[in-house]
Amino acid sequence: MTEMLLKYFRNQQKQVQSEKLYDTQCPYCSMQCKMQFVEQTIVTRKKYMTIGKDNPTSQGRLCIKGMNAHQHALHHERIKYPLLKVNGEFTRISWEEALNHIKENFTKIQSEDGMNALSVYGSASITNEEAYLLGKFARVALKTKYIDYNGRLCMSAAASAASQTFGMDRGLTNSLSEIPSVQCIILAGTNIAECQPTIMPYFEKAKENGAFIIAIDPRETATTKIADLHLKVKPGKDAALANGLLKVIIDENYVDETFVQERAKGFTEVKEHVSSFTLEEISEWTGVPVADIRKAATMFGKKETGMIFTARGVEQQTDGSIAVRNFLNILIATGKLGKWGCGYGAITGQSNGQGAREHGQKADQLPGYRSIENEEHRAYIASVWGIDQDEIPRKGVSAYEMMEKIHDGEITGMFLMCSNPIVSNPNANFVKKALNKLKFLVVVDMFISETARLADLILPTSSYLEDEGTMTNVEGRVTLREASWPTPGEVKHDWQIICEIARVLGKGEYFSFSSAEEVFNELRVASRGGIADYYGITYERLRKEGGLLWPCPTLNHKGTDRLFEQSFAHSDGLASMVTVPNRPEVPKEQLSEEFPLYLTTGRVMSHYLTGVQTRKSSSLSARNFESYMEIHPNTARKYDIQDQSLVKIESKQGSIIVRSKWSETIRPDTVFVPFHWADSQNVNCLVSEKLDPTCRMPGFKVSAVKIAPVV
Numbered sequence: 194m195t196e197m198l199l200k201y202f203r204n205q206q207k208q209v210q211s212e213k214l215y216d217t218q219c220p221y222c223s224m225q226c227k228m229q230f231v232e233q234t235i236v237t238r239k240k241y242m243t244i245g246k247d248n249p250t251s252q253g254r255l256c257i258k259g260m261n262a263h264q265h266a267l268h269h270e271r272i273k274y275p276l277l278k279v280n281g282e283f284t285r286i287s288w289e290e291a292l293n294h295i296k297e298n299f300t301k302i303q304s305e306d307g308m309n310a311l312s313v314y315g316s317a318s319i320t321n322e323e324a325y326l327l328g329k330f331a332r333v334a335l336k337t338k339y340i341d342y343n344g345r346l347c348m349s350a351a352a353s354a355a356s357q358t359f360g361m362d363r364g365l366t367n368s369l370s371e372i373p374s375v376q377c378i379i380l381a382g383t384n385i386a387e388c389q390p391t392i393m394p395y396f397e398k399a400k401e402n403g404a405f406i407i408a409i410d411p412r413e414t415a416t417t418k419i420a421d422l423h424l425k426v427k428p429g430k431d432a433a434l435a436n437g438l439l440k441v442i443i444d445e446n447y448v449d450e451t452f453v454q455e456r457a458k459g460f461t462e463v464k465e466h467v468s469s470f471t472l473e474e475i476s477e478w479t480g481v482p483v484a485d486i487r488k489a490a491t492m493f494g495k496k497e498t499g500m501i502f503t504a505r506g507v508e509q510q511t512d513g514s515i516a517v518r519n520f521l522n523i524l525i526a527t528g529k530l531g532k533w534g535c536g537y538g539a540i541t542g543q544s545n546g547q548g549a550r551e552h553g554q555k556a557d558q559l560p561g562y563r564s565i566e567n568e569e570h571r572a573y574i575a576s577v578w579g580i581d582q583d584e585i586p587r588k589g590v591s592a593y594e595m596m597e598k599i600h601d602g603e604i605t606g607m608f609l610m611c612s613n614p615i616v617s618n619p620n621a622n623f624v625k626k627a628l629n630k631l632k633f634l635v636v637v638d639m640f641i642s643e644t645a646r647l648a649d650l651i652l653p654t655s656s657y658l659e660d661e662g663t664m665t666n667v668e669g670r671v672t673l674r675e676a677s678w679p680t681p682g683e684v685k686h687d688w689q690i691i692c693e694i695a696r697v698l699g700k701g702e703y704f705s706f707s708s709a710e711e712v713f714n715e716l717r718v719a720s721r722g723g724i725a726d727y728y729g730i731t732y733e734r735l736r737k738e739g740g741l742l743w744p745c746p747t748l749n750h751k752g753t754d755r756l757f758e759q760s761f762a763h764s765d766g767l768a769s770m771v772t773v774p775n776r777p778e779v780p781k782e783q784l785s786e787e788f789p790l791y792l793t794t795g796r797v798m799s800h801y802l803t804g805v806q807t808r809k810s811s812s813l814s815a816r817n818f819e820s821y822m823e824i825h826p827n828t829a830r831k832y833d834i835q836d837q838s839l840v841k842i843e844s845k846q847g848s849i850i851v852r853s854k855w856s857e858t859i860r861p862d863t864v865f866v867p868f869h870w871a872d873s874q875n876v877n878c879l880v881s882e883k884l885d886p887t888c889r890m891p892g893f894k895v896s897a898v899k900i901a902p903v904v
């Protein structure tokens with residue numbers, strides 16, 4: 194009898210409980226961890242969770258952000274209909290009304306202020322298909338030269354350094370699978386433990402295998418804890434520190450003479466340059482003891498295999514691109530490129546930080562990493578797009594410079610997709626003022642972000658759970674993000690929105706796509722023969738093979754795991770070394786009596802970028818619900834600042850108020866504030882407008898500030 198009852202209940206349970214699985218990829222960082230969104234129905238109750246799924250990059254792992262990503266996607270504040278600002282209030286309108294409104298305002302601006310008065314601001318958190326389409330939209334549908342994207346604030350220094358040194362920019366020159374066997378690793382200005390947590394096992398394995406790990410960071414972080422040697426550099430002095438390392442490598446003869454002779458140019462000049470300064474000078478300028486510089490260089494020089502990784506600590510500087518080039522000089526001098534266990538990694542930031550920098554959203558770029566100023570490249574892309582070569586506008590300006598052009602009245606309209614620039618741009622108060630001056634601002638977002646609040650029209654877009662497309666991850670591996678969760682309300686995908694606006698502007702014939710895959714098939718052709726060649730990659734292959742590393746020029750090409758084995762991508766096949774001054778040509782913010790402390794900015798594990806998504810997630814915001822300032826207790830006492838008390842931080846640009854957090858492990862001359870919070874906690878109100886002269890990267894990582902307790 195009991196057994197019969199049990200059987201009965203089990204059957205009942207089966208009927209009322211169901212579980213549906215949706216394949217997807219994490220919307221946050223460049224690891225692009227594959228995962229499954231799980232919807233359980235228990236009686237009438239729904240329960241949701243996210244679990245990891247095996248793949249070559251993250252191997253099934255997830256971090257806390259990935260596990261809770263669905264919380265923002267399912268959040269009740271998702272916008273579900275187009276919203277028009279009427280008398281200062283957002284009012285629901287239909288898509289038809291929204292599209293007509295765009296047509297009317299765009300056409301008016303074009304006739305009143307000229308074609309280049311419209312601008313496009315894109316993102317590296319959208320798919321390759323969408324990034325490609327946005328570039329095409331600016332050039333073909335709007336005919337404007339003004340397009341740039343948030344990746345300018347992220348990957349531009351590393352991208353420009355790799356392009357100049359190697360002739361090609363793929364974040365990692367080797368696949369992650371080589372890391373466990375690398376014998377010496379330099380982690381410069383990267384906090385992988387908090388920012389790409391699922392990459393850590395590769396480095397932990399290397400350590401188990403005896404690797405010597407060197408970290409360069411002004412703070413102790415979860416990442417520097419795995420290092421054997423931590424160089425606690427003064428913020429902004431990485432270029433000089435790399436010169437110190439190079440000097441030891443050259444003076445102590447760790448140079449791979451054959452490699453510098455046969456595979457590179459510029460070594461003689463670099464050798465001469467390093468003889469013009471002493472290690473003591475470098476030590477004083479960078480704050481790193483001579484013995485530590487010597488130890489790091491010796492270890493890197495003498496080990497047979499070695500890799501250097503940089504991230505935003507080194508790159509988000511007004512000399513970021515040349516600082517990275519100096520780390521690449523070290524790799525070339527020691528011959529640690531193009532072979533097993535030897536290479537460079539610029540740890541990519543956003544989910545599609547790699548792919549979105551290859552297919553034409555950048556001010557000076559056409560798809561396939563082509564140049565908009567190169568006649569051959571223009572001719573090829575014009576042929577793919579079916580337009581005349583002369584119709585493609587010339588290059589525009591970088592993201593922040595577009596804000597300046599708005600301020601000057603040259604740009605009067607903006608179409609902004611997937612970014613929150615009034616929180617993420619430097620000189621945030623100025624950027625807010627600029628966006629407020631626009632005649633017409635359209636923002637495409639999932640939420641009413643701080644920037645969307647300023648918009649005239651907000652268009653509701655789909656989340657990662659709903660929007661299918663390809664993303665190119667930290668390795669340069671193109672992956673297919675499946676998405677089958679239904680879109681809420683009247684939400685549309687970013688690529689659909691672009692196509693529909695093009696249609697009402699009379700350019701529908703160039704944007705007649707009915708799926709992301711169709712867009713990808715055009716992207717494949719547009720990238721064909723370019724540096725970032727995706728031609729051989731198809732949705733079918735991605736489904737079957739689980740991701741392919743570009744370049745992949747033909748349908749039977751297996752993708753490229755390791756770059757530069759035989760030659761570099763410059764036309765002469767050589768890597769290009771450069772001499773880097775210890776003191777940058779454009780001086781950085783200097784400490785003064787009035788502003789006696791360095792401010793550096795960055796991230797915490799539980800939040801993502803400007804926090805619009807992660808602040809919506811209860812599990813994530815419970816971990817850090819407000820901003821803070823990390824400060825050394827000795828410094829705090831000097832300025833009368835208690836632990837956990839409110840402190841005012843002020844620079845020449847502005848001021849903010851956050852809570853103090855004492856930490857014995859940060860440099861005493863430096864404070865750190867994360868940038869995930871807005872309004873009165875927006876740290877970018879303090880960051881200056883100065884840009885790297887080469888790549889136009891802002892100097893997010895060094896400001897001069899003063900601090901005072903809030904009474």
Ligand SMILES: Nc1nc2c(c(=O)[nH]1)N[C@H]1C(S)=C(S)[C@@H](COP(=O)(O)OP(=O)(O)OC[C@H]3O[C@@H](n4cnc5c(=O)[nH]c(N)nc54)[C@H](O)[C@@H]3O)O[C@H]1N2
Binds near residue numbers: 388
């Ligand atoms: N949890 C989380 N993960 C993320 C993101 C996020 O917002 N949150 N964002 C993603 C994106 S878009 C990006 S770009 C990456 C960023 O990834 P990272 O670049 O690793 O992150 P950051 O915290 O900006 O900076 C890294 C480290 O640089 C150090 N640093 C500051 N100034 C200097 C300096 O002058 N020299 C050196 N050598 N180091 C310095 C900081 O103390 C910090 O520990 O992370 C991605 N992953």
Ligand SMILES: Nc1nc2c(c(=O)[nH]1)N[C@H]1C(S)=C(S)[C@@H](COP(=O)(O)OP(=O)(O)OC[C@H]3O[C@@H](n4cnc5c(=O)[nH]c(N)nc54)[C@H](O)[C@@H]3O)O[C@H]1N2
Binds near residue numbers: 316612616794806880
């Ligand atoms: N002080 C300081 N400032 C920094 C940095 C720093 O280290 N320090 N780092 C810089 C870096 S590396 C980066 S990458 C930038 C990033 O800064 P932002 O470009 O501002 O990035 P997010 O905060 O991710 O803003 C993305 C917005 O798009 C929305 N969104 C998310 N997914 C989608 C989508 O699929 N489609 C659409 N249409 N919208 C979507 C989100 O809700 C959010 O409002 O910040 C930079 N700013």
Ligand code: SF4
Binds near residue numbers: 392
């Ligand atoms: S945030 Fe990055 S490491 Fe974490 S789950 Fe998402 S993709 Fe993976």
Ligand SMILES: [Mo]
Binds near residue numbers: 348542543
């Ligand atoms: Mo980034």
